[in-house]
Amino acid sequence: MRFTCRTSTLRGIEALPVDVEVDVGSGLPSFSIVGLADVAVLEARERVRAAVRASGFTFPNARVVVNLAPGPLRKHGTGFDLPIAAAILAATAQVPTRPLEGCALVGELSLDGTVRPVPGMLAHALLARDAGPLIGSAQAAIPLELAGLDYRPLERLAHLSRSDVVPTPLLEPEAAPPLQPALPDMSEVFGHDLAKRALEVAAAGGHNVLMVGPPGGGKTMLARRLPGILPPLDDDERLATALVRSVAGIDESTALRGVRPFRAPHHSASVAGLVGGGSPPRPGEVSLAHNGVLFLDEMPEFGPASLQTLRQPLEDGRVVLVRADGRVMFPARFSLVGAANPCPCGFAGDPERACVCPPSVVARYGSRIGGPLMDRIDLCLKVGRVDPARVLDARPGETSAAMRERVALARAFAADAGRAATATLSGADLLAACRLDPQTRAAVESVARVHRLSGRGITRLLRVARSIADLDGKDAVTRDELAEAVAYRFDTEAGDARAFA
Amino acid sequence: MRVHSHERAFMLTLGSPEYPPHLAETPDAPRVLYGIGDPEVLVPGLAVVGSRRATPYGKAAARLFAGWAAAQGVVVVSGGAVGCDQAAHHAAIAAQGRTVVVLGSGADVDYPGSAAALLAEVRRGEVGCVISEQPWGTPPLRWAFARRNRVIAGLAHSLLVVEASLPSGTFSTADYAIAANRDVYVVPGSIFSPGSRGCNRLLRQGAAPVTEVSDLADGLGIIEEPLILAEPSAHADRDTERILAALLADPMRPDDLARELGISIVQVARRIGALESVGAVARYPDGRYGPC
Numbered sequence: 031m032r033f034t035c036r037t038s039t040l041r042g043i044e045a046l047p048v049d050v051e052v053d054v055g056s057g058l059p060s061f062s063i064v065g066l067a068d069v070a071v072l073e074a075r076e077r078v079r080a081a082v083r084a085s086g087f088t089f090p091n092a093r094v095v096v097n098l099a100p101g102p103l104r105k106h107g108t109g110f111d112l113p114i115a116a117a118i119l120a121a122t123a124q125v126p127t128r129p130l131e132g133c134a135l136v137g138e139l140s141l142d143g144t145v146r147p148v149p150g151m152l153a154h155a156l157l158a159r160d161a162g163p164l165i166g167s168a169q170a171a172i173p174l175e176l177a178g179l180d181y182r183p184l185e186r187l188a189h190l191s192r193s194d195v196v197p198t199p200l201l202e203p204e205a206a207p208p209l210q211p212a213l214p215d216m217s218e219v220f221g222h223d224l225a226k227r228a229l230e231v232a233a234a235g236g237h238n239v240l241m242v243g244p245p246g247g248g249k250t251m252l253a254r255r256l257p258g259i260l261p262p263l264d265d266d267e268r269l270a271t272a273l274v275r276s277v278a279g280i281d282e283s284t285a286l287r288g289v290r291p292f293r294a295p296h297h298s299a300s301v302a303g304l305v306g307g308g309s310p311p312r313p314g315e316v317s318l319a320h321n322g323v324l325f326l327d328e329m330p331e332f333g334p335a336s337l338q339t340l341r342q343p344l345e346d347g348r349v350v351l352v353r354a355d356g357r358v359m360f361p362a363r364f365s366l367v368g369a370a371n372p373c374p375c376g377f378a379g380d381p382e383r384a385c386v387c388p389p390s391v392v393a394r395y396g397s398r399i400g401g402p403l404m405d406r407i408d409l410c411l412k413v414g415r416v417d418p419a420r421v422l423d424a425r426p427g428e429t430s431a432a433m434r435e436r437v438a439l440a441r442a443f444a445a446d447a448g449r450a451a452t453a454t455l456s457g458a459d460l461l462a463a464c465r466l467d468p469q470t471r472a473a474v475e476s477v478a479r480v481h482r483l484s485g486r487g488i489t490r491l492l493r494v495a496r497s498i499a500d501l502d503g504k505d506a507v508t509r510d511e512l513a514e515a516v517a518y519r520f521d522t523e524a525g526d527a528r529a530f531a
Numbered sequence: 532m533r534v535h536s537h538e539r540a541f542m543l544t545l546g547s548p549e550y551p552p553h554l555a556e557t558p559d560a561p562r563v564l565y566g567i568g569d570p571e572v573l574v575p576g577l578a579v580v581g582s583r584r585a586t587p588y589g590k591a592a593a594r595l596f597a598g599w600a601a602a603q604g605v606v607v608v609s610g611g612a613v614g615c616d617q618a619a620h621h622a623a624i625a626a627q628g629r630t631v632v633v634l635g636s637g638a639d640v641d642y643p644g645s646a647a648a649l650l651a652e653v654r655r656g657e658v659g660c661v662i663s664e665q666p667w668g669t670p671p672l673r674w675a676f677a678r679r680n681r682v683i684a685g686l687a688h689s690l691l692v693v694e695a696s697l698p699s700g701t702f703s704t705a706d707y708a709i710a711a712n713r714d715v716y717v718v719p720g721s722i723f724s725p726g727s728r729g730c731n732r733l734l735r736q737g738a739a740p741v742t743e744v745s746d747l748a749d750g751l752g753i754i755e756e757p758l759i760l761a762e763p764s765a766h767a768d769r770d771t772e773r774i775l776a777a778l779l780a781d782p783m784r785p786d787d788l789a790r791e792l793g794i795s796i797v798q799v800a801r802r803i804g805a806l807e808s809v810g811a812v813a814r815y816p817d818g819r820y821g822p823c
Contacts, residue, residue: 221786221787222786223786223789223796224785224789224796224799224800225786227796227797227800242818243817243818244817372816378816379586379815379816379817381723381724381725381817382725384584384696384725389583389613389645390613390643390644390645393645412816412817412818414784414817414819417787420787480807480808480810481807481808509805510801512804513802513804513808514797514800514801514804515804516805516807516808517785517803517804517807517814521814521816
């Protein structure tokens with residue numbers, strides 16, 4: 031007695047098809063699983079046995095061999111419970127085979143026979159969109175707009191015996207709330223108008239930002255509000271962002287509603303935690319921030335090795351993990367927001383509190399971030415402490431909605447002009463995009479001379495000025511935009527001993 | 532006494548004809564001066580001293596007065612420390628003037644490390660000399676730096692304190708200068724700035740305030756047209772004028788400035804950017820803008 035059904039296993043954010051072949055034959059009663067299965071898959075034996083019994087079926091008192099094909103592919107996770115149980119039941123003719131034909135099954139079984147969702151259901155669903163119907167947990171959050179997907183929810187293993195249940199189509203979509211859920215709003219930030227404006231510029235051009243200021247100045251508060259001024263995720267971005275979260279086993283519903291992710295790993299994060307890793311490879315924070323914001327608080331306190339691994343995702347928008355058994359790719363296109371104290375004690379340059387750090391330590395602190403990473407950050411904001419009196423008598427500032435609207439307009443303006451995200455422009459493309467007239471060109475030169483900007487510094491200045499011009503709806507960068515961009519520059523050039531102190 | 536291997540090394544003994552006479556007159560003058568560079572610059576000069584933890588204001592004041600004095604041919608004397616001292620030395624060299632670095636360690640020791648390039652340049656002898664009362668190779672010792680201030684005061688005709696907080700080692704230099712009968716000038720600072728508290732106290736105790744170079748010119752016997760500091764009227768547009776006037780009076784964050792003046796933050800940012808690019812104001816490490 032033999033039966034084969036389909037399932038899939040995860041590799042990175044991709045689901046790969048796997049066949050589950052079950053042979054129930056004569057011999058000493060046994061239950062074995064072969065085919066490069068990891069521990070979680072091998073444990074399926076106990077769950078399957080219990081779930082089969084609890085669902086009113088009998089577990090065959092025979093020699094049961096489960097083969098997971100293709101053989102060389104590593105299989106991991108608990109999603110094999112359901113296909114193995116279904117194949118055993120079908121092979122022993124306890125359930126009708128017709129409803130299973132052509133279907134893939136993915137799900138974990140509880141001992142009482144309930145079908146549970148597994149991490150990465152979205153990835154399995156994407157595979158099923160092309161490969162045929164998918165039977166999985168009724169609790170899984172499958173986005174209903176996945177066109178062409180035939181998802182068949184199964185609440186309990188017992189329901190496999192009722193031939194009418196399996197093909198039940200999904201419930202009608204609830205009126206999915208298209209609105210962003212309550213994100214923290216920019217209007218709650220008092221006394222940081224310049225920083226808010228700078229974040230607006232950064233959002234318009236997709237720039238990375240470094241905020242420098244004493245503890246308690248409001249750096250984190252500002253960073254948390256950046257996702258709220260970015261335009262909501264479009265359909266492709268939603269799926270891509272939700273996919274990474276799904277694979278990592280994190281609730282993907284907010285991403286599916288269009289909310290940009292905000293990730294703030296602690297500075298003790300390991301390299302694997304930041305860019306992904308482990309076995310099986312899991313997405314890191316950079317990938318969980320895909321299409322959103324990665325906030326690194328206390329950036330100089332991160333390990334130098336961890337920080338330098340950010341260079342590849344910042345450059346390519348993805349992370350490629352190379353392992354002995356192959357390469358795994360995770361998407362990682364994010365806006366980086368770094369925050370740093372000006373020195374270890376946090377008060378260098380503070381007008382009211384004296385800094386206790388020796389000047390040489392202050393100078394070294396800024397250089398910990400490292401030149402190559404700083405190259406990819408275009409704006410530097412000084413986030414000073416706000417006078418308490420000004421906090422108390424502050425009027426509500428601009429709302430995130432108003433800022434988001436301007437950002438969307440600026441992005442549309444740039445797209446209209448056929449330009450890529452400003453943050454990616456450089457060299458001739460950047461100069462062409464800025465359309466400097468001779469007067470402005472002279473102004474750029476004089477600014478570069480006064481502030482001793484390197485070539486890199488000039489590139490940054492022009493990029494930021496271009497994004498400001500997009501917000502202004504101007505074809506060419508003028509002296510106004512240039513003057514504003516000066517306010518967001520780094521004190522000294524990255525790569526110098528002192529990056530921002 | 533061992534002779535140093537540096538070709539420009541020299542030793543001056545108290546009582547010898549080469550020993551600077553104005554230093555010899557001071558109480559407790561060093562018995563021996565060890566130096567590397569040009570001993571001819573050991574004439575009465577302007578000592579410029581200030582905090583190691585200098586604010587941009589202190590460093591700017593050190594640069595302004597040291598650069599100006601050096602350009603007038605006055606030797607600039609200071610201690611080579613980070614902050615105001617190094618700013619003064621660099622400004623003197625940039626103005627093609629002469630400077631004396633008085634170290635607390637041996638004159639051949641590179642301390643502080645950040646001054647190594649400066650010390651090497653001065654030791655070559657074209658812009659001045661590095662001296663110390665400590666024998667060759669003496670490592671930096673805490674007590675020696677307080678003693679060193681006595682030499683700075685003694686070598687100077689006048690002492691200018693550009694920035695000092697409370698408490699500050701700069702006070703000891705001022706005390707030595709008074710004991711040695713030197714003029715003490717002080718650059719006043721904001722009453723709100725902790726970095727200027729020491730300066731303002733010296734002023735209250737009777738030191739002479741310096742608000743422009745002509746205040747120093749009389750004391751140093753220099754007759755020269757004074758430098759003109761940035762004036763608000765040099766800039767056309769009305770809001771820019773108001774912004775510049777406000778920032779020169781009191782360094783401020785752009786956010787506060789926008790509120791005070793009722794100008795939008797974007798306009799403030801653009802005007803400050805323009806002012807900064809012509810060198811009228813400067814950004815401070817904490818994000819405030821003020822005089823440079």
